[in-house]
Amino acid sequence: MPSLQFPLRDTPAEAPALRAELRAFLAETGRDWPPMVPAYSWMGFDRDFSREVGKRGWIGMTWPKAYGGGERTALERYVVLEEMLAVGAPVGAHWIGDRQSGPLILRLGTEEQRREFLPRIIRGEMAFAIGLSEPDSGSDLASLRTKAEKVPGGWKVNGRKVWTSSAHRCDFMIALLRTAPAPDPKAKHQGLSQFLVDLRSSGLTIRPILDLVGQDGFNEITFDDVFVPDAMLVGQEGNGWEQATAELAFERAGPERYLSSLPLLTEALNDLRAEPAAPEAVGRLLARAATLRQMSLSVAGMLQEGHTPAREAALVKDAGNDFEQALPETIRGLVDPARTPPQVLEMLGLMTMVARSYSLRGGTREILRGIIARQLGLR
Template identity: 65%
Template sequence: MTGLRFDLRDPPPGAAALRAEVRAFIAEHEHRWTPEVRARSWMGFDRDFTRAVGARGWIGMCWPKQYGGAERSFLERIIVLEEMLAAGAPVGAHWIGDRQSGPLILRLGTEAQRQKFLPKIVSGDYAFCIGLSEPDSGSDLASLRTRADKVDGGWKLNGRKIWTTFGHLCDWMIALVRTSPPPEGGSKHQGLSQVLVDLKAPGVTIRPIRDLVGEEGFNEITFDEVMLPEDALIGQEGAGWAQATSELAFERSGPDRYLSSHPLLETGIEALRSDAAAAPALGREVARLWTLRSMSTAIAGMLQDGDDPVRQAALVKDLGNDFEQALPGAMRALRDVEEMPEAMRRMHDYLTQINPTFSLRGGTREIMRGIIARELGLR
């Protein structure tokens, strides 16, 4: 049975100076952010802000300089992410490209792919989304039906993806598709590959999905005889399942899994600072936050060391979802909604509407616990 460790990491050299630099940068921009924008956090999409972040060298921070990166550590990157999320900065235009698409291209892409895509992600000129779920393939993702068939000159793509975050706003998608049928008697996880899709290509139709909050952050994307070039394949043909699940460790372990609701906690602490009766409950929330932060920082250290912390990432996502979903209720228990300061109330109202989705995006709670059990040899 494999263990489940989270070794604490010391702050990197220059951490305090970097944190101060990021806070000063945020102070130049945050006057434009409404309480709803701050509560939206990494789901806020602002290309101008992303380009400003890129100009400071804070996108692709850990990547080689030859691709536009800054060759800084994973732990330095965590500092920037923490400050952005804590402030509720609208980082959505670069979030997925910086968090997982860029690292995937860096690790498995060809040199031509690295040269083409990574500098554009760093500058904020290319926004990426991920094509995983389909109308009939959600948690059972390996049953997906979108196909990329080899043809003269490349691949012909047909099928549908759904719940694609930012699909209507992005330039490129990395899609998990079937490139060959699973072998007779073999696993359905075989025969899957990852491909790069230009979302402006002929045959791509994007339909935003309006949710119960009235927003259109998710999309259904249809591919009808979309022609992809030969070099659209990322990594090894048929190895898409292993590539995609490894990529999700970057998605599930980051501070966005426990800081998406942070602006509400911050405004709640400020509003209740003089209320001695609220102190124990606020202290418990801060303690939970600090524990999750320590776990996420430990995972950043593992990634920096070249490890593959799949089970640790799943645990952080599961616990982080619990924390974030419970936070609006915890604030209501301390202050009636009608008595909350306006900014706190508006954040509370927005998060109360959207936080049920937190345990769905990036994998359901049941999927996370199944991963943890399997990785620990319990199933």
């Protein structure tokens, strides 16, 4: 069994200066955020905020200057991400574009696609949605059925995508679609392709789905003869599965997989001082947080070196999800509701509910553990 290795990384020399800028910006911008903002963080959506982030050069930081990028390192970008998440900033309007759609277009897109999309993502003006899950294809993603048929000049798309975060507020989606029938049931990963789909296309309907908190965070998208031009195919026709799974290493590796509930600890900490059980419980959380941060940084370092650490990312996401889900429960066990400020209780209540999504989004705990088990050599 080749065991997974997580060599330690240092943050880059630029980190302290970068942090200082970010903290000043976030302290000012986030002064009046209600608890709902950090509770949703990267599932939240705030175009004004994203435009401000874009103005400061914090989107597409590692991309070529030719497209407006910053040509900075992946670890500098990591510092920006963790600063944003540590305060639960509402980064959803640029998060997906910065994390996976942009890098995909940069890696596999045509020159025309790069020139059209990357500068707008970088300015925080173009919001992307992820078009993977379907009503009958969740964990068994490759069984997806939304179909793109070849027509003159493009493709005709029919089917449904679901659980698409903020799609009703986004501009484009990168959709994984079936462009050819699977040769046999065991080869269902073949015949899939990725497309850039304009969410304002005719024939495309977006129906918001309320989540259990009551927020309209995600959606069902119906494609009814939606025309997608040839120029919107990303990468190679039929190669969509490989392309999409390579993307998952980026999607699963980031600090958003362990930091989602950290703002609650920050917010609640001072009010726990009178609780005798607090030091031990808080100490255990911080020991985990510090360790997960090193694991997450390690994966960021692998990405920086051009590796695709899909299995390492799955392990860190799984361990991170455990932590970020345990945190609200731990805090709940420590607060005295009669003596705790209402904004702390509100954040606690919201995160208690939202935390259920942590081990679902981006691959369920069970799927991730299946990936880890295969890595261990279990069959």
